[in-house]
Amino acid sequence: MYxxxxxxxxxxxxxxxxxxxxKWITHPNPPIDFQQSSTCPNxxxxxxxxxxxxxxxxxxxxxxxxxxxxxVNNEPIPFDPPNSWKSSIHINLVPYLQSGQNTIxxxxxxxxxxxxxxxxxxxxxRSGENWQVALKPDLSxxxxxxxxxxxxxxxxxxxxxxxxxxxxVFYLIGFxxxxxxxxxxxxxxxxxxxxxxxxxxxxxxxxxxxxxxxAVIIQxxxxxxxxxxxxxxxxxxxxxxxxxxxxHWKIPIATDGWEMFQPPLYYLISAVILKTSGGSLKAVQIFxxxxxxxxxxxxxxxxxxxxxxxxxxxxxxxxxxxxxxMGFYMNSMVSNEIFSGSVISGTIVLSTYLLFKKGLTSYKAxxxxxxxxxxGLLSKYTALFVLLSLLLLLGLRFITRQITWKRxxxxxxxxxxxxxxxxGRNIVRFGDPFIGNWDEASGFHYEQSxxxxxxxxxxxxxxxxxxxxxxxxxxxxxxxxxxxxxTDTHGTFLNLSNPxxxxxxxxxxxxxxxxxxxxxxxxxxxxxxxxxxEWNHPYFVMVTTSVLTILSLVSxxxxxxxxxxIKAFFFLSMIPIIGVFAALGLERLCLNLGxxxxxxxxxxxxxxxxxxxxxxxxxx
Numbered sequence: 041m042y043x044x045x046x047x048x049x050x051x052x053x054x055x056x057x058x059x060x061x062x063k064w065i066t067h068p069n070p071p072i073d074f075q076q077s078s079t080c081p082n083x084x085x086x087x088x089x090x091x092x093x094x095x096x097x098x099x100x101x102x103x104x105x106x107x108x109x110x111x112v113n114n115e116p117i118p119f120d121p122p123n124s125w126k127s128s129i130h131i132n133l134v135p136y137l138q139s140g141q142n143t144i145x146x147x148x149x150x151x152x153x154x155x156x157x158x159x160x161x162x163x164x165x166r167s168g169e170n171w172q173v174a175l176k177p178d179l180s181x182x183x184x185x186x187x188x189x190x191x192x193x194x195x196x197x198x199x200x201x202x203x204x205x206x207x208x209v210f211y212l213i214g215f216x217x218x219x220x221x222x223x224x225x226x227x228x229x230x231x232x233x234x235x236x237x238x239x240x241x242x243x244x245x246x247x248x249x250x251x252x253x254x255a256v257i258i259q260x261x262x263x264x265x266x267x268x269x270x271x272x273x274x275x276x277x278x279x280x281x282x283x284x285x286x287x288h289w290k291i292p293i294a295t296d297g298w299e300m301f302q303p304p305l306y307y308l309i310s311a312v313i314l315k316t317s318g319g320s321l322k323a324v325q326i327f328x329x330x331x332x333x334x335x336x337x338x339x340x341x342x343x344x345x346x347x348x349x350x351x352x353x354x355x356x357x358x359x360x361x362x363x364x365x366m367g368f369y370m371n372s373m374v375s376n377e378i379f380s381g382s383v384i385s386g387t388i389v390l391s392t393y394l395l396f397k398k399g400l401t402s403y404k405a406x407x408x409x410x411x412x413x414x415x416g417l418l419s420k421y422t423a424l425f426v427l428l429s430l431l432l433l434l435g436l437r438f439i440t441r442q443i444t445w446k447r448x449x450x451x452x453x454x455x456x457x458x459x460x461x462x463x464g465r466n467i468v469r470f471g472d473p474f475i476g477n478w479d480e481a482s483g484f485h486y487e488q489s490x491x492x493x494x495x496x497x498x499x500x501x502x503x504x505x506x507x508x509x510x511x512x513x514x515x516x517x518x519x520x521x522x523x524x525x526x527t528d529t530h531g532t533f534l535n536l537s538n539p540x541x542x543x544x545x546x547x548x549x550x551x552x553x554x555x556x557x558x559x560x561x562x563x564x565x566x567x568x569x570x571x572x573x574e575w576n577h578p579y580f581v582m583v584t585t586s587v588l589t590i591l592s593l594v595s596x597x598x599x600x601x602x603x604x605x606i607k608a609f610f611f612l613s614m615i616p617i618i619g620v621f622a623a624l625g626l627e628r629l630c631l632n633l634g635x636x637x638x639x640x641x642x643x644x645x646x647x648x649x650x651x652x653x654x655x656x657x658x659x660x
Contacts, residue, residue, distance in 0.1 A: 043591065046598050051124040054105060054153050054492040054601050056188055061101075062158050062166035064188035064494065067173050070154040072487045080487055083155040086172045086179060087144045089164055091137060098133045100161040104148045105492065108157070111145040112136035128160075154491040156188055189494055194514050200546035201539070203506040219553060225632045226561050226625065247355045248340055251362040254652065256333060259371050262657040263329040266372040268321055272532045273607075274299055278307075278374050282324065285311035293465070294475045294482040299376075301476050303462060305383070305418040306376035321374060328378050332371030335382040336362055338389045339616040345393060346578055346620055352630065356644075357623025360555045361615050363648040365548070366525050368655035369533035370609050380420030381612025387412040387426050388585065388616055392578045395433065406450035413451070414458025421474050422613055425588035427455065429581045436575065478600045488602035490514060498594065509545050510536050513603040517594065520606030526552035527654070530607065534654065544650050551647040554640070558625025565624050582617045589614060 047055040056064040067083050102108065106125040110117045115136050119129050133144075144165070148155035159167040173185040186192050202211060268275050277299030284292050284300070285307050294301035310324045317323035339361045340354075347353040361367070371378050390412050394405040409430065416423030434451065437443045463473040470481045477484045501518040503511070510531060512523035523529040527545040534541050563586060566579035589611070597605045611618070626644075630637040 043595055043598070046595060048126065049124075051106075051126060053598050055598055056105065056156060056158070056492055056494040057103075057126065058495045059103075059158055059160055061162075062160040063168045064156050064158045065167045065171055065173070065185040066154060066156045066188050066192065066492075067175065068183060068186040068191060069193045070489070070491070071175070072154060072489050072491060079151040080154050080491070081175055082147055082149040082151075083157075084174045084177065084179065085146045085148065085157045085167070085185060086174060086182060087165065087170065089142050089144075091139055091142055093139055094134065094137050096134070098137060098161075098165075099130055100133060100159050100165055101128045101130050102146070103128045103158040103160075104146070105153060105156040106148075106150055108146055108148045110147075111143075113138060113142055114145075133165075152485060153487065154489075156492055188492065189490060189497055189514075192490060192514075194489060195511070198508045198511045199506060200508045201543040202546050202550070208506075215550060219557075222554060222557060222629065226557065226629055228632055244351055245340075245354075248358045248362075251359055252333075252336055252340070255336060255362045255367075258368060258652060258656055259329050259333060262368070262372045262655070263322075263325050265659070266325070266533070266657050268325055268372075268374040270532070271373045271375070272530060273373060273375055273377075275374050278376065279321065281307045282310045282314055282374070286314045291462075293469060294477065294479075298477055298484070301482055302376055303380075303418045303420060303459070305415060306379040309379075310374075324374055325372060328374060329371045331382045332367060332378040335367070335378075335385050335612065335615050338382065338385045339619040342389045342392060342616040343619055343623060345389075345397065347623060350627070353623040353627045356626040356630070357619040357621075359644060359648065360559075360622040360626070361619040363651050364525070364615065364618075365527050365651050365655060366609050366612070367615070368651070369528040370612065372533070372657070376420065377609050377612060380416070380423070381609070381615065383419040384416045384423045384426055384613035385616050387416045387423065388581065388613075391426070391430055392581060395430075395581075396578050403447075403450055406447045407454050410451040410454025411458055414455045417455065417459040418462065420613070422589065422592070422610065425592060426581075426585050426613070428588060429584035432584060433576075433580050440576075442576070488604055490603070491601055493598050493601045504549055505546075508536070508542060509549060513606045517597060517606065520603075521593075521608045521611075522552075522556065523549065523608075524606065525608035525611065526556075533657070541654065544654050548647060548650045548654065551643065551650070554643055555622055555626070555647075558629060559618055559621045560625070561628065562621030562624030565628070566621065582620060586614060586617060 046053045048057055065085065070080060070083070072080060102110065104125060107121065110119075110131065112133055113136055117131060117133075117136060119131060122129060146157060146159070148157050157167055159165060159171075167185075168187070169184070171185040172182050174180070174182045189195070202208060205211065268279070277297060280297050281292065281299050281302065284290075284297065285304070289311075291304045291308075292300040310327065313323050313327050314320070336358075340358055343354045343357050347357075387409075391409050394409055413423065413427045413430065416426060430451070431448065434443065434448045438445055438448060466473045466475050469475075470479070472479065472481065475482055477486075496516070498517050500516040501522070503515050504519040504523045507515075509523045509527050509529040512519040512529050514520075520529070527548050528534040528536075534545065536542065536545075563583070566583050570577060570579055570583060593610055626640065630640055633639065
């Protein structure tokens with residue numbers, strides 16, 4: 041309901057509603073300048089058409105993002121502006137039309153977003169490919185209008201090396217057949233199995249230890265050679281925040297700097313490290329990398345909790361998150377994303393242990409859960425979704441009389457005492473507990489392409505497999521998240537202009553489809569288990585946290601419709617959950633394949649080899 045309100049009602053959200061009798065059109069290359077207080081120029085949409093005779097009835101329905109003025113045959117048409125740009129205006133054109141040549145000129149202005157126009161009516165006049173667009177009032181730069189999120193210049197065809205190959209059709213047919221077989225195998229009735237009861241420590245955990253060691257070696261090499269200035273992910277804003285605290289020893293507010301809306305825990309610890317290391321940002325980088333590796337340990341611990349006797353399941357699930365590309369390209373940066381992801385992951389793991397192994401039988405356990413959740417909220421706003429999941433579970437336990445209300449109150453009070461001061465300060469100063477640099481109240485305003493969303497953006501998926509990975513961040517929500525999860529589509533770590541990187545990056549996206557299907561299957565299996573068997577299970581926290589996180593990211597990308605928000609590292613806090621879901625899916629695949637499960641091992645081994653090669657940092 042909230043997403044529907046955002047999309048179709050809220051005037052603050054640049055969402056272009058669907059229409060059957062017209063298409064949203066824009067400038068093919070709107071001059072958006074990413075800078076503070078940037079504005080977009082007005083755009084003039086133009087249409088000329090012939091009429092043999094003046095019709096008795098000719099009405100159009102105009103919706104524009106945001107304000108607009110209309111002239112027909114150079115005569116202005118007066119109308120009462122709507123209360124919201126998402127409301128349409130019906131205009132009768134008959135008094136302004138003439139036999140022969142006619143023109144419609146609609147000027148649309150933002151000014152804080154790229155202008156877009158929808159004209160609904162009969163086919164002759166509705167907006168679409170037959171309209172033109174200009175920036176100059178004299179129309180000297182007139183060009184064909186673009187269909188929104190379809191014809192903009194950054195969505196031009198950009199085929200990857202696999203698509204350019206003369207054998208692409210054979211690759212595609214083979215891979216589709218291979219993928220279809222994998223889906224069929226996933227959903228057939230599973231073979232019965234007796235889970236192994238390994239008691240030898242090496243047999244139980246040796247494989248995970250070796251994978252962890254590989255990840256440690258790659259990431260320590262990367263952090264030693266990767267300059268923090270290489271990152272495009274606002275490294276300067278993060279460094280400014282750390283240096284601000286190290287200089288003033290005071291928590292800043294959102295108006296003090298680009299990244300200073302962020303919760304302060306990472307920056308406080310980093311400021312201490314900066315001071316004790318003599319001002320070395322490399323020491324901060326190493327600290328950040330170590331926290332990222334800590335996330336892998338949390339994941340391993342959760343897998344051991346959920347699958348204590350199922351060694352292969354743990355191994356398969358851990359292999360996916362240990363070799364996850366977004367972990368490799370993020371962990372060497374100076375950024376709170378890695379640290380906050382690990383703290384929130386730790387909250388999930390600790391809460392799962394206390395709630396399902398210990399049963400929340402003491403006030404000490406309640407205080408620990410509240411403290412962990414509060415520290416998560418002092419690290420990143422997204423910790424809210426873990427807290428909501430935990431409170432929902434505790435509420436259900438209270439309803440079924442498994443715990444008393446005092447346990448829930450203890451958790452809430454501990455969270456409030458830990459982080460309430462920060463969110464209370466934000467409410468007092470800005471009227472919003474979750475203030476960000478995307479809010480006008482922060483003192484910042486910026487525009488970045490595309491500047492709007494539509495239904496297709498959230499329903500399309502697939503072009504990431506045949507275009508260069510960098511294009512995926514504009515195409516759709518799912519292409520962008522998939523691409524940045526399984527390779528570096530923003531070029532902050534990899535050199536995306538390198539032909540070898542383009543080939544291996546594209547190939548890795550094809551190979552990543554197997555673990556992705558396994559994760560999706562595991563998510564579905566967990567939901568089915570909760571419905572059919574037992575709701576009071578660790579899967580409850582994992583499923584609800586996943587749903588809330590994904591829905592919040594959809595909401596976030598609508599609120600800030602830029603390509604910078606299409607980054608999968610917002611899922612870093614879900615790495616342990618991803619490991620569990622991957623374990624469920626991959627184990628099911630291996631069980632149903634029986635002796636042919638070596639196909640899965642070869643597939644994953646090839647994928648992990650490419651990832652290891654790609655993300656061994658070699659310079660810019």
